[in-house]
Amino acid sequence: MTPAATAASTDTLALLGGTPVSSSMIPLVQVKLDESDIQAALGVMRAGGLAMGKNCLALEQEFAQLTDAAYALTCANGTCALQLVYEPLFERGDEVLVPAWSYIATASMVVARGAIPVFVDADPRTYNIDMRDAASKITPRTAAIAATHLYGNPVDIDAVEKLAAKHTLSVVYDAAQAHLATYKGRGIGAYGDAVTYSFYPTKNMTTGEGGLITTNDEDLAQQVRMLRSHGETTKYTHTHIGYNYRMTDIEGAIGLSQLQRLPELTARRRSNAAALDRAIAEIPGLTAPTTTAGGEHAYHLYAVRLDLDSMQVPAGLDVDRSSPSAVRDAFCKALNAEGVATAIHYPRSLSHQPVFESMVDEHPPVAESLASCLFCIPVHQFLTTDQVARIGEALAKVASAFRG
Ligand SMILES: Cc1ncc(COP(=O)(O)O)c(C=O)c1O
Numbered sequence: 001m002t003p004a005a006t007a008a009s010t011d012t013l014a015l016l017g018g019t020p021v022s023s024s025m026i027p028l029v030q031v032k033l034d035e036s037d038i039q040a041a042l043g044v045m046r047a048g049g050l051a052m053g054k055n056c057l058a059l060e061q062e063f064a065q066l067t068d069a070a071y072a073l074t075c076a077n078g079t080c081a082l083q084l085v086y087e088p089l090f091e092r093g094d095e096v097l098v099p100a101w102s103y104i105a106t107a108s109m110v111v112a113r114g115a116i117p118v119f120v121d122a123d124p125r126t127y128n129i130d131m132r133d134a135a136s137k138i139t140p141r142t143a144a145i146a147a148t149h150l151y152g153n154p155v156d157i158d159a160v161e162k163l164a165a166k167h168t169l170s171v172v173y174d175a176a177q178a179h180l181a182t183y184k185g186r187g188i189g190a191y192g193d194a195v196t197y198s199f200y201p202t203k204n205m206t207t208g209e210g211g212l213i214t215t216n217d218e219d220l221a222q223q224v225r226m227l228r229s230h231g232e233t234t235k236y237t238h239t240h241i242g243y244n245y246r247m248t249d250i251e252g253a254i255g256l257s258q259l260q261r262l263p264e265l266t267a268r269r270r271s272n273a274a275a276l277d278r279a280i281a282e283i284p285g286l287t288a289p290t291t292t293a294g295g296e297h298a299y300h301l302y303a304v305r306l307d308l309d310s311m312q313v314p315a316g317l318d319v320d321r322s323s324p325s326a327v328r329d330a331f332c333k334a335l336n337a338e339g340v341a342t343a344i345h346y347p348r349s350l351s352h353q354p355v356f357e358s359m360v361d362e363h364p365p366v367a368e369s370l371a372s373c374l375f376c377i378p379v380h381q382f383l384t385t386d387q388v389a390r391i392g393e394a395l396a397k398v399a400s401a402f403r404g
Pocket residue numbers: 077078079080102103105106148174176177197198199200210211
């Protein structure tokens with residue numbers, strides 16, 4: 001091949017017949033158990049104590065310490081973690097301020113509690129709950145704020161606490177994506193009435209399915225413990241309608257084993273994110289994630305924003321141009337062809353979910369706009385330095401083609 005032909009094939013999008021930046025796909029997530037996780041699970045299976053036991057207890061103690069919380073309680077998943085704290089903290093008919101830009105569970109469990117979700121817009125820089133919009137949505141029925149540390153980025157906790165103190169609101173933080181994020185130098189378990197976590201396989205640490213609650217309120221910890229196990233206060237005495245939301249000890253052992261590596265794995269995510277930030281800073285039309293002032297991001301996801309005004313779909317690419325997300329979707333398709341996996345978190349804001357239709361008067365506009373300009377690229381702990389560099393290269397190549 002002549003040098004001119006080589007240059008042409010590396011500049012040409014792989015989607016249009018050029019050479020991909022990476023010959024194999026760089027995955028968005030990699031779910032891998034370490035040999036020590038497997039041995040920990042086997043140990044429980046061999047010993048036979050399968051139900052919640054000493055491993056869950058040890059996971060709770062170590063997780064509380066690592067997140068600067070007084071109490072931690074394991075449970076079956078991140079959704080029932082929300083349910084277990086919403087139940088004692090909210091009353092039926094309460095209005096609860098929730099982010100319009102989050103995963104469904106943050107808001108759906110408010111409805112499951114019999115409370116009313118009030119959708120608050122997203123901050124256009126951090127994508128977390130916009131506390132000015134939250135303040136504008138307070139009514140005499142507002143009882144709580146349920147905010148998500150989305151993608152691993154802590155919310156503006158000072159602003160949440162200020163609003164909560166002014167109106168005597170309960171505060172729950174959904175940290176399903178934010179294990180080991182910090183705010184003002186303290187673990188996120190130090191803040192709010194309760195914080196909930198998920199250990200689903202794609203999360204920063206996993207137990208298969210699994211969840212956890214941290215709190216600094218002894219009474220709340222006791223209520224969660226009781227609701228988690230059939231509302232039982234003493235053996236076969238049930239004072240509340242509760243659930244069986246317990247974690248198994250096999251999951252507890254896997255979680256405890258994973259937790260030993262979580263600080264190191266989170267540091268890897270952060271250094272990958274820093275390298276991606278540097279690459280994106282050089283690419284017009286793309287914006288790297290902004291960490292909340294005072295926060296330290298846990299980078300469960302790395303969300304890139306596409307400047308739709310400066311980008312257009314290059315000739316020759318087949319897209320549905322009538323869709324508001326056409327440019328973003330084509331951009332992702334082109335990146336995938338270069339060997340970089342992408343994901344959309346999320347394709348629509350919560351106020352646009354059919355299930356909430358009857359509860360929404362107007363759609364928060366920033367959240368609505370994020371559904372067509374954000375996309376996530378790999379940031380996980382298993383990326384090699386070469387893969388991170390290739391992600392940067394692929395972003396530059398595709399952005400250049402889309403800038404025309
Ligand atoms: C922000 C958020 N909240 C809650 C959940 C629910 O967690 P789980 O899947 O463990 O029930 C998730 C899971 O994806 C999440 O991302």
